[in-house]
Amino acid sequence: MRSRWLAVSSVLLCAALAARAETRPHYGGTLRVETQASIGTLPTPDAAGGSNALAGQIANLIYDPGRGDGKGPFRVAQFVPGKKLTLTANDEYPGGRPHLDAIEIQMARPVREQMLDLQLERADVVDLPPEMIRRATQQGVRLAQSQPVELIAIVFANDDPKLREALALSVDRAAIFNVLLGRQGEPTAALLPNWMTGYGFVFDAGQDIQRARQLRAESRRTQPLTLTYDPQDALARAIAERVALDARGAGLAITPTTSIASPDARLVRVLLPTHDPQAALAAVAAALGASAPKNDDVPEEWYAAERRLRDDLHVVPILHVPVAYGLGARVKGWAASKSGAWALDDVWLEQRP
Amino acid sequence: MRAVPQMSALNSRRRASSLLVFLLLLAGAAAGADWSQPARQLARKISAKTGPGAVAITFKDASSLSAADASEARRAIEQALRGAGLKFVPAEQSVATVRVTFSENAQGYLWVAEIRQGAGDEAVAMIAVPHLGSGTTARPAAAVVIRKQMLWLQAEPILDVAVLDPGSSSAHLLVLSPEKVTLYRQSGGRWETAQEMPLEHRRPWPRDVRGRLVPRKDHLFDAFLPGVMCVASGKGPFTLTCRESDEPWPLTVADQPPQFAFYGAQRNFFNGAIRPGFGETRTTAPFYSAAGLPRPNYTLWLFAGVDGAMRVTDGVNERVIAPRGWGSDVAAVLSGCGGPQALVTGAGDAGTPDSVVALDVVEREPTVVSDPLEFSGPLTAMWSAPSGDSALAVSKNLKTGNYEAYALTLACSQ
Numbered sequence: 001m002r003s004r005w006l007a008v009s010s011v012l013l014c015a016a017l018a019a020r021a022e023t024r025p026h027y028g029g030t031l032r033v034e035t036q037a038s039i040g041t042l043p044t045p046d047a048a049g050g051s052n053a054l055a056g057q058i059a060n061l062i063y064d065p066g067r068g069d070g071k072g073p074f075r076v077a078q079f080v081p082g083k084k085l086t087l088t089a090n091d092e093y094p095g096g097r098p099h100l101d102a103i104e105i106q107m108a109r110p111v112r113e114q115m116l117d118l119q120l121e122r123a124d125v126v127d128l129p130p131e132m133i134r135r136a137t138q139q140g141v142r143l144a145q146s147q148p149v150e151l152i153a154i155v156f157a158n159d160d161p162k163l164r165e166a167l168a169l170s171v172d173r174a175a176i177f178n179v180l181l182g183r184q185g186e187p188t189a190a191l192l193p194n195w196m197t198g199y200g201f202v203f204d205a206g207q208d209i210q211r212a213r214q215l216r217a218e219s220r221r222t223q224p225l226t227l228t229y230d231p232q233d234a235l236a237r238a239i240a241e242r243v244a245l246d247a248r249g250a251g252l253a254i255t256p257t258t259s260i261a262s263p264d265a266r267l268v269r270v271l272l273p274t275h276d277p278q279a280a281l282a283a284v285a286a287a288l289g290a291s292a293p294k295n296d297d298v299p300e301e302w303y304a305a306e307r308r309l310r311d312d313l314h315v316v317p318i319l320h321v322p323v324a325y326g327l328g329a330r331v332k333g334w335a336a337s338k339s340g341a342w343a344l345d346d347v348w349l350e351q352r353p
Numbered sequence: 354m355r356a357v358p359q360m361s362a363l364n365s366r367r368r369a370s371s372l373l374v375f376l377l378l379l380a381g382a383a384a385g386a387d388w389s390q391p392a393r394q395l396a397r398k399i400s401a402k403t404g405p406g407a408v409a410i411t412f413k414d415a416s417s418l419s420a421a422d423a424s425e426a427r428r429a430i431e432q433a434l435r436g437a438g439l440k441f442v443p444a445e446q447s448v449a450t451v452r453v454t455f456s457e458n459a460q461g462y463l464w465v466a467e468i469r470q471g472a473g474d475e476a477v478a479m480i481a482v483p484h485l486g487s488g489t490t491a492r493p494a495a496a497v498v499i500r501k502q503m504l505w506l507q508a509e510p511i512l513d514v515a516v517l518d519p520g521s522s523s524a525h526l527l528v529l530s531p532e533k534v535t536l537y538r539q540s541g542g543r544w545e546t547a548q549e550m551p552l553e554h555r556r557p558w559p560r561d562v563r564g565r566l567v568p569r570k571d572h573l574f575d576a577f578l579p580g581v582m583c584v585a586s587g588k589g590p591f592t593l594t595c596r597e598s599d600e601p602w603p604l605t606v607a608d609q610p611p612q613f614a615f616y617g618a619q620r621n622f623f624n625g626a627i628r629p630g631f632g633e634t635r636t637t638a639p640f641y642s643a644a645g646l647p648r649p650n651y652t653l654w655l656f657a658g659v660d661g662a663m664r665v666t667d668g669v670n671e672r673v674i675a676p677r678g679w680g681s682d683v684a685a686v687l688s689g690c691g692g693p694q695a696l697v698t699g700a701g702d703a704g705t706p707d708s709v710v711a712l713d714v715v716e717r718e719p720t721v722v723s724d725p726l727e728f729s730g731p732l733t734a735m736w737s738a739p740s741g742d743s744a745l746a747v748s749k750n751l752k753t754g755n756y757e758a759y760a761l762t763l764a765c766s767q
Binding site: 024025026027092093094095096097098099194195196197198199201202275276277298299300303332333334335346351 | 415454456457458459462463465467477478479480481557558559560561562619620621622641659660681682703704
């Protein structure tokens with residue numbers, strides 16, 4: 001009896017292992033990356049952790065200020081500004097030669113074409129906007145997804161606290177999360193995501209139309225609010241329109257637009273380049289034009305600093321969304337990154353017969 | 354406890370000694386979770402805001418705490434609050450409501466108390482609570498049970514760990530990291546650093562750097578690294594002399610007939626050349642790891658190939674099994690439950706947890722004889738222990754980022 005059980009167990013376990021066969025990394029091959037973003041000049045070392053995500057990613061590959069001569073795991077072999085960057089492995093990298101021989105980065109590539117190239121195995125790594133994650137999952141695309149590391153928020157130019165709170169209470173974040181994002185990311189009323197701080201839930205992200213109406217009535221503003229968003233950003237447009245719809249329910253008129261010089265509010269997306277709460281809060285402040293708040297290394301201080309910054313900058317947080325990539329089947333060793341940063345020096349390519 | 358300079362006298366006992374006593378010692382030192390201190394801290398903060406009196410309190414667990422730990426933490430907080438003069442009543446009879454959430458962030462647990470008194474503003478108190486270690490035994494279900502016991506953890510990668518003179522009061526631990534070998538000695542039930550020996554190497558290590566520690570009788574140990582061999586001196590304070598070398602790495606353990614294999618200096622695998630070889634065989638396909646299982650008149654070898662296949666050979670016949678179906682690390686454990694068995698890693702990308710199963714290989718046919726032993730991250734190294742009675746596995750904990758070294762032993766299922 002026991003031997004039969006073991007035989008069955010063996011078959012099942014062997015099958016399970018075979019289904020996800022893996023080995024130590026192989027050396028060699030060229031990784032083909034496609035991205036919507038582009039850079040016109042090669043980044044400087046301080047671009048790492050900066051506001052330009054692609055420049056930061058590339059800076060991490062070609063510089064390493066903490067080691068030796070400051071050169072990173074890859075060297076620049078060819079650069080066509082705004083279009084293509086080719087990197088080759090640095091054999092002398094003090095952290096160890098990368099497994100890949102080279103990386104080719106195609107820039108300014110529309111998302112639709114990236115997905116097509118991934119399916120046709122012409123690309124190994126492509127961008128996957130958060131609103132496309134659910135559909136890509138249903139289509140069986142292999143995903144690499146960060147924690148929610150991008151803040152989507154509305155920033156008011158001039159503060160009317162009652163109007164701002166009325167808007168914050170009128171927004172149905174759960175609907176945006178469910179419908180527009182396909183349940184990717186998390187609704188929030190905090191600047192920093194809960195996974196990073198542990199206290200994000202204390203900022204109430206619930207909808208309260210009755211209270212919003214009351215606050216709207218107490219505000220002296222009579223004209224509609226203008227809300228701008230990036231015209232190239234389909235998700236930003238959808239969110240702006242949904243915010244305007246929700247606000248109408250609280251008696252608040254909002255006009256989403258892409259063409260106004262001095263809007264009353266703007267929809268912004270801020271990528272958090274680190275998962276250290278203090279550094280991330282400083283990054284939010286910098287992105288919104290404020291100086292970094294001072295606080296001690298104590299969660300209660302982070303919380304107080306975040307609350308002050310949110311109010312001082314007149315920010316209404318809406319969502320935190322993840323950074324995601326579609327990966328080809330031959331890509332191995334892609335380290336899960338909380339921040340969504342590439343870790344291409346550790347990636348390797350499966351050899352196929 | 355003996356001083357390190359006298360350790361050369363211990364070497365003769367190393368190979369034959371068992372890890373068992375040593376592991377029991379470690380297990381005894383492991384402490385259960387005690388939430389009383391953080392509970393008192395949070396209670397102090399809460400009571401400072403509410404003062405003594407009647408409060409309504411609720412708890413929510415939004416963390417990775419187990420149900421038992423969450424329950425214990427709740428009990429500890431309630432006890433601490435009672436000690437501070439608070440009593441618990443239904444919400445309609447209370448002067449304040451307290452909502453405690455066991456939350457978590459990138460650094461550890463965060464216990465948050467939201468306190469509301471009357472119609473006033475909400476106050477928030479919080480404390481950070483570090484993650485504690487967790488238990489480590491496999492589910493006993495199959496014929497063989499793999500047990501793991503943590504030997505060491507550190508932020509820096511661990512390439513190999515060797516326990517010297519386990520079970521004695523003068524046990525020492527050697528930890529091989531990419532840039533140094535650290536010798537630890539026991540002091541008051543804890544390991545403390547006895548000496549750090551830097552590894553000198555001219556060229557950068559290849560990525561996925563691997564290395565082996567081999568305790569010796571006439572000197573403390575040899576360390577094998579890609580293209581480099583280091584020899585420790587025989588008496589302390591120890592010196593470590595490293596040189597560029599293509600010296601083959603030892604594959605055999607305990608009293609097995611010696612076999613050595615050549616390791617690629619710029620890569621992460623053995624190139625397939627074996628010395629002295631077995632039978633007429635001097636080479637096999639390039640491989641990541643090998644395990645020799647003693648048989649009455651020969652040794653049966655398992656090679657985890659670079660091509661993803663596992664090869665089983667007795668020196669005359671070679672059989673390829675489960676091509677691409679195994680992980681890349683295999684190790685031999687010579688005792689435990691009915692004879693020598695092999696441990697083989699499961700699979701998984703660098704970002705997924707790995708597992709290990711035990712194999713019996715009868716007539717060159719491998720059979721899984723244990724449940725998988727799960728780890729909290731990918732396995733970055735697995736080697737047979739020099740004594741042959743255990744294997745060393747290193748896992749990178751995906752949650753903490755630390756490298757955790759475990760001794761894996763086998764036992765029969767009860």
